[in-house]
Amino acid sequence: MQDEQKPKQSQPGKRDSAPKETRLIVTEDTELMVFLLAKLPHKNRNNIKSILRDRQVWINDQAVTQFNHPLKANQEVVVRWTKLGPERKYPGLTIIFEDEHLIIINKNEGILSMATNKGSERTAYSILYDHVKRDNPSNKIFIIHRLDRETSGLMMFAKSERVQKLVQETWGPTTKERIYLAAIEGKLDPPNGTHISYLHESKALIVYSHKNPEHGQEAITHYETVKSNSSYSLLKVTLETGRKNQIRVHMQDLGHPIVGDRKYGASADPIGRLGLHAWSLSFVHPITGQRLRFETPVPRRFMALF
Template identity: 35%
Template sequence: MLDMHKEGEWLIAHLREADTAMPLGNLLREEWKLPRKQVHLLFQHKEVWLDGTPVAQHVRGEAGQELRMRLCQQEPYGVEPAVFALDVLYEDDHLLIVNKPAGVLLHPTEPEHRGTLDHWVAGHFARTGVFSKVRHVHRLDQETSGVVLYAKHAWAAALLDELLRERQIKRTYQAFVQGRVKADRGKIDEPIGRDRNHATRRRVTPNGDKAVTHYQVMKRYQDVTLLQCSLETGRTHQIRVHMSHIGHPLLGDTLYGGKVGLINRQALHAAQLQFRHPFGGQVVRVQAPLPVELQALQNALKEVPK
């Protein structure tokens, strides 16, 4: 995908030589993966312009010509904007990546919820003149901190969803788990499904969905291990379930057998997000530092020499 920038409701690009090999309608459908119906409506409503003039689907462009597409029409946020100092880690015309504190719901699950991360993002959009529905690309549990990716228009959301399905968005977590994990690295390939005896808990079960977690030891403490975890899949509570399954539940994670005392929330942090930008292809790598409560936990632990 070539680089694009946004002006009001329009996305703007300059065609490359490779983009001139087929009519514009085919280019949008086959190469740029826009839905067939949407492409039809864009041309029907004269919302595809080449060098400032509306064009038909059969027209072929030339390298260097400016292509404009009206793909960013104003739309409701979907939630009421909330005033909050959002911790923005990265932002451009297409993407927003923020740092979620622990204890904050990512999206409303009840009608009375007004202070979720989605509400904060809506407030940020309102302050910065973005009139787009709030679209989170992935989720974090309420008590997990760290990076969350948002799309700033519908096409970006579709492309990012596809990257996520194809496992092209690499998510890296840091987890403080109980006990000393013996192996320096490992892979947990165990299916996860609902626990029939608990409304919100998940468990490893043969009939569950495929779930794969990779882990690597970062530091060992007296009775705690700091792990770096990466996901091949994105099941609900995946790291929490897998760590509990191998006998090393997260500190503070009482739902899965973790002990409180050193910390009163699950000691899990989404530390890094890495992927190729859907518009331009450059590598986006964003990190969120450990929040203060996990820094305090780390400072309270005594590292064991190797």
Template identity: 30%
Template sequence: MKRIFEYDIKDTDLPCNAGEYLKRIGCSHQILVRLKKTEKGILVNEEWAYVRTPLKAGDLLKITLTEEAPSENIVPIPLPLSIVYEDQDILLLNKPADMPVHPSINNYDNTLANGVAWYYAQKGESFVFRCINRLDRDTTGLLILAKHALSASVLSAQMKNREIHRTYQAVVAGTPPFSEGTVDAPIARKEGSVMERCVDFEKGERAVTHYRVLKEGKDCSLLELSLETGRTHQIRVHMKHLGCPLLGDYLYYPDFSQIHRVALHSCALSFPHPMTGETMHFEAPLPEDMKKPFL
């Protein structure tokens, strides 16, 4: 992979040197180190430059990002991918259920990463797997992958600064007390458990989930949920706390009579494009297994 980025320096950008400008647009320390080691990685007006090179109004700053080696320990496997959007900087996928995102113990060749590695291997392109928002194995829906180090750096900062807005849909047991509302309850690791979390008003970290009822069934409801925070198992723990646990949740509500997985779907993502700043919005339709309780 080789990507070249050009920046026209304006009066409003000054005073700064090349390194300061690059940090401002999202280049991490690791990217700057890589650029310094790359022949002609940083150019000012087509002349090889350094991070300390001072910039002037009217200068053309050019950087070249190269990546030759693909991700290690990710075996390319022909797995189905649902590609929602792709350009030179990002890849949006609609992840199916029962597919881990990354390889792990006992999951070496059945992950989203394996399928992406195969996709790019068939195109003759090296690809480092950089997943920006994580989904559990059974959660379906939208995932952002960064296609190079700079887009990954910018998107990671957006995630940290809550500029990536995530919307979920969930099928829950029963119906919440109100048609819409907010759960503001701190979450901590459950004592004695490696995986489980719980609401803990003494030791927990603040967690906020907004919900809205979209549809009511005989004994369950379809909710739309948006997150202000990103705690582990936040939606699952908050819905149980509300008295409406997710159907098929093996940890918090192991009732598989209507659906055989955690009934959670990442249905929408909105964020500024990491390179252009353009507002991007994507949606993924509700999976068939989550529709069945309402048919």
């Protein structure tokens, strides 16, 4: 039985150095710890646990930390020899990925992405600003995209203006997956579909939806029902465009507003928060070219509805 192992090659004309990653192909169903012990004979069980803890093992473009993660034949396991380290938690957010170019966080509901005035309120931006300054006072942080205060989930920040521009300018082609979870009132019929309209924001900061393309920017939202009962539904929502309040306005258009969203038509607040969570994000790293994928747990209060 032969497993394919592909260390990353050094560049011609340069001295060989340790590979940045090792790629391993699974040939039969097994568990991750068993597989890694067999394929990395220079590592013992404690070494493997450390590699898993530091999120150096990636499967399907996502870091895996569970030693008993099931593997299927023909899957590829990538061991990255650069440590990411364990997740860093701060009040209001958790850093789930960080390298010299990017930071990915899981933001709690109730915290602003960035300050809207000169107040002293803590924001995701201010927390990360302090975080990077601890390592070097000259470090900076740049926001790439925002979430509403009451929306939780994945956000991306850059550590330089150059990387910020690279990501923003190539957002469409390099973002492979951007999925939200939305808890809505009632049940959609049909349960899956696509909604398209044109959005514009009023001076009162309310976003309106129109069918006429002359009245706003095109917004495309794909949705799929995951769970439902007589009162509520849980949707997987994929954005083809990223307009302000897009999902909230489109659910209102469909007659099934997001729970807790009084601004856009909700009649009930059964979970004490807005029922919107940025659940999954997959993109091509602007510097390394690696495809990365991140997924956060489903908020418990969402599942309590069902």
